[in-house]
Amino acid sequence: MADFGHVVILATVVLAIYTVAAGPTGLRLRAPELLDSARNGVLAVAVMLTIGSGTLLAAFLVHDFSIRYVAEHSSRDMPASLVAAAFYSGQQGSLLYWAWALSIFAAIVVVQNRRVNQALMPYVQSILMTIVGFFAVVLAFVASPFEKLPIPPAEGLGLNPLLYDTGMLYHPPMLLGGYMSWSVPFAFAIAALITGRLDAEWLKATRRYSLVAWAILGTGNLLGAWWAYRVLGWGGYWGWDPVENSAIMPWFLGTAFIHSAMIQERRGMLKVWNIVLVLVTFFLCIFGTFIVRSGVISSVHSFAQSGIGPWFLGFLSLVVVGSLGLLFYRLPLLRSDNHLDSVLSREASFLLNNLLFVALVFATFWGTVFPLVSEALQGIKLTVGPPFFNQVNGPIMLGLVFLMGVGPMMPWRKASSRHLLSNFVSPLAFGLALSLVLIALIGFDHPPALVVFFTCAFVAATIFQEFWRGTIARHQSTGEAYGEAFFELVRRNNRRYGGYVAHLGIVVIAAAVTASTFYQLERQVKLSPGEAVEIGAYRLTFTGIRESRQPSVRVVEANLVLDNSGGSGEVVRPDKRFFRNFERQPSTGVAIRTTALEDLYVVLVGWDPDGSASFLVYVNPLAVWLWIGGVGTVMGGVISLWPAPAPGMTAVRRPVRALVASEA
Amino acid sequence: MVTVALDHGQTAPHIATDARPRQASDRFGFARWSPLVALICFLVAATAAWGDPLDDDTRRLAKQLQCPVCEGVSVADSPSELAGQMRAVIRRKLEQGETDTAILGYFTERYGDGVLVKPPRHGVGLGLWLGPLAVLVAGAGFLAFTVRRWLRTRPMAAGVARRTVLIPPDQRLSPTPTVVGDVYLERAQRELDAVRQDR
Numbered sequence: 001m002a003d004f005g006h007v008v009i010l011a012t013v014v015l016a017i018y019t020v021a022a023g024p025t026g027l028r029l030r031a032p033e034l035l036d037s038a039r040n041g042v043l044a045v046a047v048m049l050t051i052g053s054g055t056l057l058a059a060f061l062v063h064d065f066s067i068r069y070v071a072e073h074s075s076r077d078m079p080a081s082l083v084a085a086a087f088y089s090g091q092q093g094s095l096l097y098w099a100w101a102l103s104i105f106a107a108i109v110v111v112q113n114r115r116v117n118q119a120l121m122p123y124v125q126s127i128l129m130t131i132v133g134f135f136a137v138v139l140a141f142v143a144s145p146f147e148k149l150p151i152p153p154a155e156g157l158g159l160n161p162l163l164y165d166t167g168m169l170y171h172p173p174m175l176l177g178g179y180m181s182w183s184v185p186f187a188f189a190i191a192a193l194i195t196g197r198l199d200a201e202w203l204k205a206t207r208r209y210s211l212v213a214w215a216i217l218g219t220g221n222l223l224g225a226w227w228a229y230r231v232l233g234w235g236g237y238w239g240w241d242p243v244e245n246s247a248i249m250p251w252f253l254g255t256a257f258i259h260s261a262m263i264q265e266r267r268g269m270l271k272v273w274n275i276v277l278v279l280v281t282f283f284l285c286i287f288g289t290f291i292v293r294s295g296v297i298s299s300v301h302s303f304a305q306s307g308i309g310p311w312f313l314g315f316l317s318l319v320v321v322g323s324l325g326l327l328f329y330r331l332p333l334l335r336s337d338n339h340l341d342s343v344l345s346r347e348a349s350f351l352l353n354n355l356l357f358v359a360l361v362f363a364t365f366w367g368t369v370f371p372l373v374s375e376a377l378q379g380i381k382l383t384v385g386p387p388f389f390n391q392v393n394g395p396i397m398l399g400l401v402f403l404m405g406v407g408p409m410m411p412w413r414k415a416s417s418r419h420l421l422s423n424f425v426s427p428l429a430f431g432l433a434l435s436l437v438l439i440a441l442i443g444f445d446h447p448p449a450l451v452v453f454f455t456c457a458f459v460a461a462t463i464f465q466e467f468w469r470g471t472i473a474r475h476q477s478t479g480e481a482y483g484e485a486f487f488e489l490v491r492r493n494n495r496r497y498g499g500y501v502a503h504l505g506i507v508v509i510a511a512a513v514t515a516s517t518f519y520q521l522e523r524q525v526k527l528s529p530g531e532a533v534e535i536g537a538y539r540l541t542f543t544g545i546r547e548s549r550q551p552s553v554r555v556v557e558a559n560l561v562l563d564n565s566g567g568s569g570e571v572v573r574p575d576k577r578f579f580r581n582f583e584r585q586p587s588t589g590v591a592i593r594t595t596a597l598e599d600l601y602v603v604l605v606g607w608d609p610d611g612s613a614s615f616l617v618y619v620n621p622l623a624v625w626l627w628i629g630g631v632g633t634v635m636g637g638v639i640s641l642w643p644a645p646a647p648g649m650t651a652v653r654r655p656v657r658a659l660v661a662s663e664a
Numbered sequence: 665m666v667t668v669a670l671d672h673g674q675t676a677p678h679i680a681t682d683a684r685p686r687q688a689s690d691r692f693g694f695a696r697w698s699p700l701v702a703l704i705c706f707l708v709a710a711t712a713a714w715g716d717p718l719d720d721d722t723r724r725l726a727k728q729l730q731c732p733v734c735e736g737v738s739v740a741d742s743p744s745e746l747a748g749q750m751r752a753v754i755r756r757k758l759e760q761g762e763t764d765t766a767i768l769g770y771f772t773e774r775y776g777d778g779v780l781v782k783p784p785r786h787g788v789g790l791g792l793w794l795g796p797l798a799v800l801v802a803g804a805g806f807l808a809f810t811v812r813r814w815l816r817t818r819p820m821a822a823g824v825a826r827r828t829v830l831i832p833p834d835q836r837l838s839p840t841p842t843v844v845g846d847v848y849l850e851r852a853q854r855e856l857d858a859v860r861q862d863r
Binding site: 234339340341342343348351352355358359362363366367370371373374377378380381382383384385386387388392396411412413414522523524525526 | 719720723730738741776777778779780781782783787788789791792793795796799800803804807811814815854857858
């Protein structure tokens with residue numbers, strides 16, 4: 001099995017190299033056969049990597065411990081789903097997964113574009129296959145998942161206990177998939193640079209792919225936060241850890257790109273800027289893939305380190321130098337078609353959005369690499385913890401949330417003051433009213449939090465106002481019932497209203513993050529059986545601790561009876577789990593009791609022979625809204641992605657009278 | 665799944681001594697609350713005594729220190745032995761009445777500035793805080809400069825050029841030549857653009 005897998009990877013390398021060369025050669029020699037051949041090469045690479053991945057997966061499922069990777073990452077007593085997930089639990093497997101997913105994505109792109117974008121596609125294919133080829137080379141010669149053990153052990157080592165969770169099934173594939181999928185917009189941008197076709201063509205071709213990449217990467221980050229919240233047991237979901245930072249940076253920059261691409265599409269401006277954004281987003285994706293694995297910067301994710309660092313650094317520098325060189329070579333072709341008409345316009349608000357996103361990404365990057373910088377400059381490896389990111393990124397993100405309320409209300413080119421007044425009066429009033437209510441309810445303890453809540457309320461109100469006005473207008477012009485008018489409004493203008501849904505999701509996230517950051521309650525207590533701890537509206541009585549054994553894991557569980565002011569008698573059960581082979585790193589089973597208003601979050605820290613135990617107890621306000629907002633944001637992306645009904649079709653389907661009415 | 669006793673004799677889940685009084689019937693009116701109130705007061709006092717305020721303070725300080733031997737975990741959350749000892753030191757120093765700054769200073773003296781989760785705003789650490797600010801300011805400056813240039817070199821600035829357009833006599837509404845400002849032409853063009861874009 002191991003040999004077969006290895007041969008498949010080697011064959012992939014050969015195929016990828018051939019495909020890289022075939023397309024551009026075909027163009028130069030004007031040989032359509034070669035172009036067809038390159039296209040089929042992409043499909044063949046996808047099939048090869050599918051076979052390779054299938055082989056590794058099969059090796060896992062039949063517990064073929066003669067393969068080192070399988071022996072080191074799984075054992076017979078793991079549930080089948082986790083055995084399958086162990087595929088990407090180490091570095092070799094996750095690189096294989098990355099390459100495989102990209103080859104599939106590339107095949108989809110090739111099939112979808114078989115009749116369009118003919119000028120760009122040969123280069124797009126070449127670039128995608130270069131990336132896949134690089135991964136295949138690493139997989140074949142540096143970090144092979146099919147390396148054999150001289151003496152196969154009878155039992156595998158098992159999975160790192162931190163990964164022993166349902167989160168393992170979703171977070172890594174989504175995040176790696178997000179990194180991988182930004183390769184496609186990157187490939188289109190480079191193809192546009194090579195061919196010199198730098199109008200909106202490549203942007204139109206990539207719009208969907210960028211949105212897909214954005215949604216996948218966003219979901220990956222969200223799932224990571226969710227997993228951390230449930231498993232790491234420190235009461236939070238985001239620690240501004242280097243690996244988290246490198247996962248969120250491309251997402252921030254990708255978000256900036258999705259917005260500024262609209263200016264180019266509409267107004268032919270910012271051509272250089274858009275290329276730069278796509279390029280850097282892809283750099284950050286490679287950087288992110290690499291940093292998880294390199295151990296250059298210390299992180300809680302450092303369970304998967306290896307010597308592939310130099311390879312990735314080399315590849316990354318090659319990509320950076322090559323693509324920036326191309327960009328400078330093409331600068332003369334990247335003139336704006338249009339100019340800015342007014343500072344009060346949609347374009348200007350997009351510019352501000354981009355400025356803030358760039359500052360946000362820079363601050364995050366700067367904080368992430370600063371320990372290295374300070375070490376190089378002064379020999380002191382400083383630590384950059386959450387306070388820096390909260391204090392610097394917090395205000396920038398607040399600015400972005402505010403822009404979400406202002407920007408979409410601005411017309412293209414130029415706004416009039418009357419227009420502004422009519423759009424912003426009621427949302428501002430709503431925001432102020434809500435802030436006053438909040439001050440009455442929760443007091444004036446944290447002014448920054450109140451500013452955020454005001455902004456969130458204002459932005460949410462502008463979005464609802466948009467939906468409301470659109471629905472009313474549609475109802476009046478077409479005579480559709482309100483529900484139908486609303487649905488049709490979103491369906492026919494899905495790009496715009498999908499954007500609003502995503503914005504609304506972000507508003508909800510912002511409110512939830514602010515609430516759980518500023519208003520979190522935390523207590524650390526040591527309790528003997530029968531004693532209670534009070535936190536917020538809860539009282540928890542510790543009733544005792546007990547232990548249970550399963551073949552591969554020992555679980556120590558504490559029971560606490562919850563006496564919520566109503567006296568509910570619910571039992572909360574935080575635990576610690578000791579997995580075989582990993583007895584020295586117990587994993588934490590956090591007990592979370594979720595309500596719409598707040599989460600009660602209990603962690604068992606330790607216990608003493610006398611039966612007492614110590615706990616960390618948190619109350620995290622609005623925590624559940626973080627996940628709801630996250631799902632909303634991704635859904636907004638999906639709505640914008642959805643193919644809009646073709647204009648011709650709608651005209652035929654709609655009754656003529658309705659058509660006339662709506663045109664009037 | 666087999667449930668076994670812990671080594672230290674704490675067998676079945678221990679049932680808490682029920683702190684809540686049985687609910688009295690309504691005849692006793694307001695009096696029925698007094699034992700409850702008393703008990704809650706007692707419990708609060710008891711938990712306060714147990715959940716030593718020092719614990720919370722220790723944790724607050726430990727959160728500001730980076731565990732020197734772990735990866736990206738604060739002293740408060742690290743399971744390592746060293747972090748445990750550091751927590752003990754913090755606690756002892758708090759008991760001796762030392763101030764927060766003195767305790768943090770003690771640790772920076774021994775482990776260097778790298779032990780602080782939030783880097784100091786002096787020396788090299790200053791660069792950390794100024795970096796993003798510099799980028800933001802530089803970016804804003806560049807943007808302002810570009811926008812100004814764009815606004816100034818706009819192909820035909822509204823209101824600047826006025827041109828006389830001679831309308832043929834048979835199409836005139838009035839007998840005199842009409843002056844049509846480019847302002848209006850441009851505006852019409854814009855509105856046409858806007859309509860097209862909104863489609």
